[in-house]
Amino acid sequence: MKVELNGVSKWYGNLVAVNDVSMVLEPGVTGLLGPNGAGKTTVLHMMAGFLAPSRGRVLLDGEPTWRNPPVYAKLGLVSEREAVHGFLTAWQFVLASAKLHKLPQPEAAARRALELVEMTDAQDRRIETYSKGMRQRTRVAAALVHDPAVLLLDEPFNGMDPRQRMHMMRLLHDMGANGRTVLFSSHILEEVEQVSGTVQVIVAGRLAASGDYRGIRRLMTNRPHVFTIRSTDDRRLAVALVNEASVAGVDIDPALGLTVRASDYGTFTRALPKIALTTGVRVEQLLPTDESLESVFSYLVAA
Template sequence: MTTPHPAPPRPATRAVLADTIELRNVSRWYGNVVAVNDITMTIGPGVTGLLGPNGAGKSTILHMIAGFLAPSRGELTVAGRPSWRNPRVYEGLGLVPERDSVYAFLTGEQFVQSTARLHRLPDPDAAARRAIDVTEMADAAGRKISTYSKGMRQRIKVAAALVHDPRILLLDEPFNGMDPRQRLHMMDLLAKLGAEGRAILFSSHILEEVERVASTIQVMVAGRLAASGDFREIRRLMTSRPHVFSLRTSDDRRLAAALMGRPDVAAVELTGKGLSVRTTDYGAFTRQIAVLARAEGIRLRELQPTDESLESVFGYLIGASSNAS
């Protein structure tokens, strides 16, 4: 699972290649700034989440896969073909870009039909109807896109990306700006498309979104692939990492001595403003700290986790991945 990223085996047949994205030692830099650093990954059928904080390199990866950026180094293929300067790769690929700019003067139906015609489909109107049905946009398809909500725009973009029935679908931050209901709808749609055997790759910086819909994840941090594989394994790694809490109490020194006797506490530091406690078991510590304080006759004034940001979670994963390799 996680950690080192051994070179994945090369798919053997065209049938397998049709729904496979492969990156081999791909890097992308802008001048002296490295945006993506030596990434090797294979994306196959099913839903894959590309997870990472803002600035991690997710969009750069998606843009390279979509053929809108050239890798500075490495090899990148979509369905067995390089995507850079190769529009024909879109015969089997659909893209839902993050930017909300669509042809707002067209109706949803006209937009999807236009896309079908650009793909030279034999029956563009039927293909458009099918894609609109899949995204449940039939009721609004006759309205101009300029009147759509953010969620509806996102869905009509998905309909356009699906109109030629691609085996691979890329979505850049598809849940951004959506309300909870729209978000659930999009998650269901992606899960359904993945269950049909398509390769669905979407980027997100929100752990819960990825958890809900992706069976496989690729975690990006600072341009590097920090972890990749089965989501549950990575989730377990994330929850078993050390957590740091800051505490303010009526007697910091006495509580520090008591905490040191607990097996789930790795380190305690008197900071001057209170205590800093590092625990290896988030659940046990948060359940037991109040009990312990009461038993010692100490009043807890403040208890808060200090490293719950995504960056710290991802930073930990990077450390775990380097240690394991």
């Protein structure tokens, strides 16, 4: 089952949250990647029918999701906000979901969903006594109870310990392999890398990149890196660095020290100690300046 966004924009007054995004989600797992505040949640909520697009169309299997409750028979949503009815047990909560879906055998469906997320041991405890990861899995069970063809998850790995994370990743991967359309959002590249083959990257409300994650990963790692260096003799080090092939440029600032633009992260960081050693300059400080995720993404946008 396909989810389609055709020229979708969302604005709040003068603020444009999502700007002319078009994408098609096919069966399999897709990662929606982007820094915090990029508009991932807005895109997800529009797909899930919880926000009206200001322009464009959001279609699930050819039908609009906005003001169309019947789509929830085919769609499951795990929102980021971990709101659950804390006074219910996981069993009651998932069973209620199954009943609200009017499934023919709600008990069997609830049992299957709870087994899938490995929550059967704790299913008779009230949800308010659960850890964050257990709540998350309970919510996933409730979203899966009707075996939806499309599953949307907003930051599903938040608050999970490594074991739970692995389990959730395997679950999503299996669902994708079984022909479900799974989309999950994340601001962490490694999470997306481990689960999904395809990635949609959103930066500042725009679709910045789309497609196979390996290509995007390469783009991200091969970008120029900027370092600031303080040493005992900046000028002499600068002269030596200019001869290094992985260095694209050097600035000298008496106050800040050296600013070095390296074309290749690995080669440069391996070469620097040797250069310092041969020139007899002691490096006092080496700081990568653009390692924040935002800069990685903004580089992607420019690329």
